[in-house]
Amino acid sequence: SQQGEEDPQALSIQEGENATMNCSYKTSINNLQWYRQNSGRGLVHLILIRSNEREKHSGRLRVTLDTSKKSSSLLITASRAADTASYFCATDDLRAGSYQLTFGKGTKLSVIP
Amino acid sequence: GAGVSQSPRYKVAKRGQDVALRCDPISGHVSLFWYQQALGQGPEFLTYFQNEAQLDKSGLPSDRFFAERPEGSVSTLKIQRTQQEDSAVYLCASSVAGLAGFIEQFFGPGTRLTVL
Incomplete structure (x- = not known):
């Protein structure tokens, strides 16, 4: 079952x-x-934020992480039509030996020209 | 360089047929993952290989699903006696090495399987 929402x-x-x-x-x-x-098409990696980080930037992307609330946000600034896509968060698992990425159900973003 | 490739891109099978899906990871990538993505959902983990060793197959939904990577490069996901609920996109990903979360996974375009 999927972990994220x-x-x-x-x-x-x-x-x-x-x-x-x-x-x-x-x-x-x-x-x-x-x-x-x-x-x-397949999935393309955008950005990774570690559990000891609170905010990270990459170009027009800004990601925040609040481990106390178990939540994250992705901000895309100055959106373009080419940003139209589905966006998924994915987490690993602290259990030893875990190799899995667990994905959420995704947000479908439509950017209207 | 070439990315992860998968074949076929589309597969239509009649219920009860066996299918084989192929994944060619990026050359030199030690880790290989298979995911299943149902329509409108996020990918769900199926299985993980490190070289030729299948270290985790906890996500395989039934014993009809079987994956192999005999020489530590190309991998095949086989589904026996396909059922309609097997209809999904099957994604393959590879990474250089290490645990899933620390190392970026590079995904292929997927194989869309439709079971009639």
Whole structure:
């Protein structure tokens, strides 16, 4: 079963606006990652934030992590039509020997030109 | 360089047929993962290989699912006696080494399996 829940499930914005997506998870983690999936294509890694970090930036992406609330947010600034995709958070597991990434259900982002 | 490739990209099977899905990881990547992604959902872990050793198969949904990586490179996911609930996109990912969370996983485009 999936660990994470993204919120909202779908988001539609105008080009140039900012998009914020949230993710909640259930277990203790080493780190959290965000992935993007364009329609009919594989997942592309966007950014990783470690459990001892609170905020991380990469280009137009800003990720926050609150381990006390077991939640993360992904902010995309100055959105472009090419940002239209589904966005997933993924967590690993603190259990020793765990190799799995556990994904949420994703947020479907539509950026209208 | 080449990324992770998967074949076929699309597969239609009649219920009860056996199917084999292939994954070619990035050259030199030690770790290989298989995920199942149902429509409108996130990927779910199936199994993990480190070289040729299958270290975790806890996500395989039934004994009809079998994966192998005999020479530590190409991997095959086999589904026997397919059922309609097996319809999904099957994603393969590889990484250089190490635990899932610390090392970026590179995903292939997936194989979309439709069972009629």
